[in-house]
Amino acid sequence: MTLDVFVLLVRTPFAWREFLLQSWFVARVSILPTLMLSIPFTVLLVFTFNILLTEFGAADFSGTGAAFGTVTQIGPIVTVLVVAGAGATAMCADLGARTIRDELDALRVMGVNPIQVLVVPRVLAGMLIALMLSSLVILVGxxxxxxxxxxVQDVTPGAFVAGLTLLTGATDVAVALAKAALFGLAAGLIACHKGISVGGGPAGVGNAVNETVVFSFMALFLINIVATAVGMKVTL
Structure with missing residues (x-):
């Protein structure tokens, strides 16, 4: 299925309407969890880091730690949780419901490739929304x-802002956004594969959704580790 998706990405016609609908659908189910997770994760990081900096008398570098942690780790991790826990499961449930109603077989009978009209738009929508969510997590965080x-911790505003770009540059942001796009691609592929291969009726759809969460978490955390290691080699 993954090979079919990559081949059909460059073939016409492209299902623009389905792509826009799925982008809005994934964004709608993901935006609230993103906002609710990004601030607590970042505040916890900053609170812990500021305690250490205060002990060293270097509280003015709070912005440096916040920017580095948020861009390189917090943004991707929260994106992993939201994309896999909300976006991917929603796509899997939607495709699974279509599969058990034999809608995909009906498309094949009419000569329509379900991979091209249903899977490709969802995978691209997952990539786009993951990219946007990562940017949102970084800004809100x-x-x-x-x-x-x-x-709360009485850090000087000017010192906080001045330290944001001390360790974190454009390359780090680019690596973080690239990781987010890979997260969206992997989660979309897993969700669509589980959705179109579901069997066993409604119970099978539920099992496919659960498997999507597990496999997405495993794949996305692995991608995060590899991409972080590569990004460190590139930026250092």
Whole structure:
């Protein structure tokens, strides 16, 4: 299926309407969990890091730790949790329901390739929304870290902002966004494969959704480890 998706990506016609609908669908189920997870994760990181910096008398470098942690790890990790836990499961359930209703077989009888009209738009939508979610997590997380550091831990606002780019540059942001795109690609492929290969009626759809979560977490954390190691080699 993955090979079919890559081959059909460059073939016409492209299902633009399905792509836009799936992008909105995945964004709708993912945006709230993203906002609810990004701030606590970042605040926890900043709170712990600021305690260490305060002991060393270097609280002005709070922004440096917040930016480095949020861009390189918090953003991708939260994206992993949301894409796999909300977006991928929603796509799997949708395709699984279509499969047990024999809609995919009906498309094949009419000469329509379900991979091209259903799977490819969902995989691309997963990539796009993961990319956007990662950007949102970074922005919201840094805003939350700034507010917590300045108003709770009495860090100087100017020093916090000045330290944001001390260790974190454009290359780190590019690596983080590349990881997010890979997360969306992997989660979309896993969800679509589980959805179109489901069997056993409604119970099979539930099992496929559970398997999607497990396999997506495994794949996405593995991608995060490999991509982080490669990114460190590139940026250092």
């Amino acid at each position: 840094l805003a939350g870290a700034f507010a917590f550091s300045v108003f």
